[in-house]
Amino acid sequence: MTVKIQNFKLSENRKIDLGKITLPRFKDISFEAYNKLSENDKNNCKPIYHYAQLLGYLNTNLLENKYLI
16 A cells, blocks of 8 residues: 655644554564464564564564554
């Protein structure tokens, strides 16, 4: 989904309130779930680290929620 705002003139001191936009997060998956994925699906996962400790993965193919607010 893309939201495009165009042809809008903004003076120096004006602010625009676009309302509340909540973007969905990628789904967190565990080590076990990651290990069960195919090699192709593993390429779509990003590791989550806290300093040097691996906490899990974000699956960029799955979202936590299937909607935007």
